[in-house]
Amino acid sequence: MPESARKIPIHELTYERLRDMVLFGELEPGQPVTIQGLIVDLGAGMTPVREAIRRLCSQGALELQGNRRICVPKLTLEALDQLAFARLKIEPQLALMACTRLNDTSMISLQEIDQRLDQAIALDDVQGYLMQNYQFHFTLYRAAAAPILLDMAQSLWLRFGPSLRVVCGRYGRGGLPDRHHDVLRAAREGDPAVLAEAIGADLLQGIDQVRLALEEPNA
Numbered sequence: 001m002p003e004s005a006r007k008i009p010i011h012e013l014t015y016e017r018l019r020d021m022v023l024f025g026e027l028e029p030g031q032p033v034t035i036q037g038l039i040v041d042l043g044a045g046m047t048p049v050r051e052a053i054r055r056l057c058s059q060g061a062l063e064l065q066g067n068r069r070i071c072v073p074k075l076t077l078e079a080l081d082q083l084a085f086a087r088l089k090i091e092p093q094l095a096l097m098a099c100t101r102l103n104d105t106s107m108i109s110l111q112e113i114d115q116r117l118d119q120a121i122a123l124d125d126v127q128g129y130l131m132q133n134y135q136f137h138f139t140l141y142r143a144a145a146a147p148i149l150l151d152m153a154q155s156l157w158l159r160f161g162p163s164l165r166v167v168c169g170r171y172g173r174g175g176l177p178d179r180h181h182d183v184l185r186a187a188r189e190g191d192p193a194v195l196a197e198a199i200g201a202d203l204l205q206g207i208d209q210v211r212l213a214l215e216e217p218n219a
Contacts, residue, residue, distance in 0.1 A: 014048040015055055022061045022072055022158055024130045025165025032069040061158035075163040077214050084207045087156050090149055091137070091203055092196035095183075097144035099192035106143055107187060113139060114180045126168045130161065136180055140187075140199075164206055167213045179205055 008016075018038065021027050039049050053070055056062040062070050075083075102110075113136045120128035134157065141150055179202035186195040 010044060011048040011051050014042055014044040015052040017042050018052040018056060022056065023134060023161045024127050025162060027072045029072045029162045029166060030074045032065055032071045035068045059155045059158050072162045080211060080214060083156055083160050087203055088200055090153050092200045094141040094144045094146060094149050094153060095199040096192040096196040097146055098140050099187065099190060099195045101143045101145065102187055109139055110136060110184060114184060130165055163210050167209050
């Protein structure tokens with residue numbers, strides 16, 4: 001196959017870049033940005049940027065405002081309750097399904113990602129932490145070979161991630177949830193139920209921190 005045939009289409013690259021801006025906190029919840037500004041930031045044309053915005057709006061990660069502006073929705077406690085319910089059902093199930101499919105290569109990848117995550121925490125690198133945290137979870141989840149559940153988990157992260165970024169930025173390294181050592185230990189032991197429980201505990205730590213932040217009077 002020619003090299004050009006393997007290139008990712010510009011509209012998909014634009015979507016992935018804008019998705020990452022949402023996931024890793026480049027767009028702050030509630031802060032409006034213009035479509036023209038995104039065109040400049042993404043280095044793409046109007047059509048792929050509009051298509052990326054449309055896809056992310058359909059996933060609940062962005063919302064359209066007046067005057068050609070968009071923003072990341074602010075998370076409410078009511079929405080957090082729904083996200084928490086869904087994440088604590090879907091993601092432990094993905095971990096459970098992945099457990100028996102993990103091989104030496106995937107375990108090495110998870111360990112290397114976790115090392116980079118620990119380095120990001122030590123450096124108070126919030127964006128680096130968020131990127132490695134995402135890579136850790138979805139490296140594990142992809143091993144489940146459950147594309148429907150994986151898509152659902154991705155959508156939930158798009159709704160939750162921006163608020164976690166705000167919390168982590170506010171509290172510094174003490175606000176960076178990390179129970180991945182427990183997850184790795186459970187994966188090495190090869191016990192699906194224990195791995196699912198470890199992932200649930202990791203998720204709950206982040207959810208609880210976001211909940212505390214939302215409950216603050218000035219949130």
